[in-house]
Amino acid sequence: MQLSFLRPLYGRPGPWCSVYLDASLDTEDAHPALHLRWRGLQQQLAEQGADEQTIAALDGVIRGHDPMPGDYGLAVFGTRGRVVLSEYLSAPPRRDLAAYAPLPHVMPLLAQRGEQVAWVRVLADRTGADAMSVSAGGVPRRAHVVGRESYQLRRVKPGGWSQSRYQRAAMEAWHHNAGDVTAATVELAERVGAEVVVVAGDVRATGMIAAQMPERWQDMVVRTDAGSRAGGADQTLLDDLTVQTIAEVADQRVTAALDRFGMQEDVGAGLDAVVSALQRNQVDTMLIVDDPSANGELWIGPGATDIATDPTQLPTVTDPERVRADAALVRALVGTDAELTVLGPDEAPGLVDGVGAVLRYVDPSTPGRGGA
Numbered sequence: 001m002q003l004s005f006l007r008p009l010y011g012r013p014g015p016w017c018s019v020y021l022d023a024s025l026d027t028e029d030a031h032p033a034l035h036l037r038w039r040g041l042q043q044q045l046a047e048q049g050a051d052e053q054t055i056a057a058l059d060g061v062i063r064g065h066d067p068m069p070g071d072y073g074l075a076v077f078g079t080r081g082r083v084v085l086s087e088y089l090s091a092p093p094r095r096d097l098a099a100y101a102p103l104p105h106v107m108p109l110l111a112q113r114g115e116q117v118a119w120v121r122v123l124a125d126r127t128g129a130d131a132m133s134v135s136a137g138g139v140p141r142r143a144h145v146v147g148r149e150s151y152q153l154r155r156v157k158p159g160g161w162s163q164s165r166y167q168r169a170a171m172e173a174w175h176h177n178a179g180d181v182t183a184a185t186v187e188l189a190e191r192v193g194a195e196v197v198v199v200a201g202d203v204r205a206t207g208m209i210a211a212q213m214p215e216r217w218q219d220m221v222v223r224t225d226a227g228s229r230a231g232g233a234d235q236t237l238l239d240d241l242t243v244q245t246i247a248e249v250a251d252q253r254v255t256a257a258l259d260r261f262g263m264q265e266d267v268g269a270g271l272d273a274v275v276s277a278l279q280r281n282q283v284d285t286m287l288i289v290d291d292p293s294a295n296g297e298l299w300i301g302p303g304a305t306d307i308a309t310d311p312t313q314l315p316t317v318t319d320p321e322r323v324r325a326d327a328a329l330v331r332a333l334v335g336t337d338a339e340l341t342v343l344g345p346d347e348a349p350g351l352v353d354g355v356g357a358v359l360r361y362v363d364p365s366t367p368g369r370g371g372a
Contacts, residue, residue, distance in 0.1 A: 304335020
């Protein structure tokens with residue numbers, strides 16, 4: 001999981017208000033219930049020492065957000081009278097939560113967000129296509145492609161000497177339109193860095209589009225005849241296929257991270273080792289088991305690599321702060337451009353301290369074979 005979207009949170013001093021809230025609109029009294037729950041969280045923030053200006057800024061975002069249909073949640077982070085980041089959650093959080101601390105409490109957001117896969121989906125027929133893409137950050141883009149050819153789009157059978165000419169005209173029109181759709185698809189895929197390209201709809205159109213995709217995208221194309229551009233068509237099968245394909249890619253990414261970690265022969269296992277590696281800017285990807293009950297702490301200074309299990313390990317830091325361990329770890333990852341893989345408890349049962357690291361390089365001087 002790339003963490004660059006969190007950078008705004010670490011470019012400003014704290015302390016931080018972090019709020020997670022079920023904002024679902026699934027009942028008639030949803031709005032009053034939301035405001036009541038938020039009022040309770042406001043009280044918690046005030047009791048923890050949060051300033052009125054920041055609570056007021058959070059209030060404006062939470063009460064004024066654009067509602068979404070169905071069940072969903074909000075994650076909002078603010079400091080010094082300003083909301084710095086707000087995110088929709090695809091499902092309600094495990095529980096409503098309000099925290100006031102030196103660092104933003106982002107682990108619940110990252111655990112729920114999971115691996116983000118950029119993707120493009122094209123629903124095509126022989127005249128054009130409707131396309132959409134979603135970046136790894138969940139930002140959607142849409143495109144409507146109208147093919148340049150509209151003449152003789154059906155291969156009719158008029159008979160006589162002109163039959164082959166009609167057939168060629170139809171094939172050429174389909175081919176040109178498929179080329180226009182392919183070009184638009186590639187543009188979307190490049191813009192979001194797609195890892196999945198679903199090409200759906202008319203069998204002949206999808207075949208032509210898939211065949212014209214550049215070689216670098218060929219392995220990412222998933223072709224299906226599910227879906228239709230016809231008005232009122234049921235897209236359930238296409239939606240299910242898209243979700244399944246994205247989930248498979250996300251699972252492959254997690255498996256690859258675990259495999260890379262396993263090849264290090266226990267290097268990078270455990271909290272001490274991971275903290276040591278982060279101090280040296282040595283971590284490529286950190287693995288962490290999602291544990292909402294975790295309450296461990298670490299020490300930090302102002303810099304991204306100022307992180308330690310003991311304040312004596314930060315001799316150049318005048319006033320080290322004690323903070324949540326997961327908050328400190330994520331800050332260090334963001335500051336060193338490292339990635340994160342969140343695991344379920346059953347995905348890495350033997351992971352020491354519930355944390356490990358895939359290293360960018362191995363330091364021979366590190367205990368346990370050279371590495372963190």
